Amino acid sequence: MTLIVRPDRRAPTAVHMLWVRVGSIDEVDGTSGVAHVLEHMLFKGTPDLKPGEFSHRIAALGGRENAFTSRDATAYHQQVPAHRIEDVMRLEADRFARNQWPDEEFWRELAVVKEERLQVVEELPRARLFEALKAMAFQASPVRRPIIGWMSDIEAMTPQDVRDFYQRWYVPGNAALVIVGDVDVQQVRAQAEQHFGTLAARAVPPRKPRDEPEQTGPRRLEYRAAVDQSLVVLAYKVPRWTGGDDPANQDALALAVLAAVLDGHSGARLERALVRAVGPGGRRSADSVEAFYGLMGRGPQLFFLSAVPAQGVGTQAVEAALKAELARIARDGISPAELARVKTQWMAAEVFQLDSMFNQARELGNDWINGLDVDAGERLMTALRGVTAAQVQSVAQRYFSERQLNTAVLLPDPDRRAGALAARPIDPAR
DSSP, rough: EEEEEEEEOOSEEEEEEEEEEEEEEGTTTTTTHHHHHHHHHHSHHHHHOOTTTTHHHHHHHTTTEEEEOOSSEEEEEEEEEEHHHHHHHHHHHHHHHHOOHHHHHHHHHHHHHHHHIIIIIIIIIHHHHHHHHHHHHOSSSSGGTTOOOOHHHHHHOOHHHHHHHHHOOOOOGGGEEEEEOOOOOOHHHHHHHHTTTTTTOOOOOOOOOOOOOOOOEEEEEEEEESSSSEEEEEEEEOOOSSSSSSSSHHHHHHHHHHHHHHHHHSSSHHHIISSSSTTTTTTOOEEEEEEEEEOOOOOOEEEEEEEEEEEOOOOOHOOOOOOHHHHHHHHHHHHHHOOOHHHHHHHHHHHHHHHHHHHHHHHHHHHHTTTTTTHHHHHHHHHHHHHOOHHHHHHHHHOOOGEEEEEEEEOHHHHHHHHHHSSSSSOHHH
16 A cells, blocks of 8 residues: 655644545446445445444544545545544544445445436436537547446446445555645554554456547537537547656647636636637627646546537537637647746646645545656646647647547427426425
8 A cells, every 4th residue: 555645734634535546447337336336335334333433433533524436536535633643544444444334225325326316417418418428439448437327337236246346446555545734754654554554465456458449530419408508518539648758748738738728717718709709700609618628547538628609609600619719729829928827827726726735635646546656746837837839739730630529519409398397396386
């Protein structure tokens, strides 16, 4: 097991995070969502703790806690008074190594997960659109499956599916303990040796490559739902940053700058051109716009552009407007002022982020998940400062062809809207 400690003595508190390098990317067809369900079950007991008792004990220590599952990892975190960090470590080591629960607890929690999917995906047309888009964009890569899982897989999940996943992936060599706060490094190491170092070591299961076949032409889908406004999303396959110095890593950095130039502040390119109608054409075409690029991850990455068309503007027009902004940068490049503003904002954001012990721990853990060293945050900021305007123009010219494009359009469906209205209960008070 990896131990990462960063002393921060500004307050007598500490953040304790246990990272497991397993997420939805490690699941197989038929059991999507199992990593997330397992995260829920880690709160349901050990031979010495009843269901829910872990959380009660953290609260009794004066702490707060939670957990999350992502595509790449599962993480469990607590913030407590610094002198109680060993108490948390003892509890976390126990449930990491000895998680157990009766079947009836699983069935109760599975109902919670189903309701969660209903609320965060099924009932939100935009969430369903993005889910369908990723499933279309990727054919072989496991990133095509939603983190929370397909509803049919959740409904078919068994207690043994979750126990098998736990036994397979929750091994010391697949985990990292990250502690940030008012702590002594050597003392924390001794405590970690006592509580985690005694756990039986087992081999980390091998991960088979599931490489995505090359996309050789545009893909498109329309999703119709009971919505008032349309949404257009363009997604392009691009490289990710892995900390290297090769051309693909340099391109990833330039793509991060490009995303910020397009949508990194209130006066960014997309906002000015599509929402405020400033510049060539002068016609307002969107109510809102967004550009997003993940930069890092254990799987392939997408560069997203999205827009909600303004009233009276068709989806094809706003789609063309998004592409036009990319084409303008590919043709004319970006200004030194734009580049300087993006870099200044990044540096400021990084400084403010480090004010939070939780954000420090999250960054350190995320870097470990991606196979990076503890100085990756500093190296990334240094690398981003070195990106040139010419590099940004170059990636705009090379990565946004129709061949790599995946388009998803959310469209209002009058029939579905009428059905949704008819299904609503009548309020007798109105």
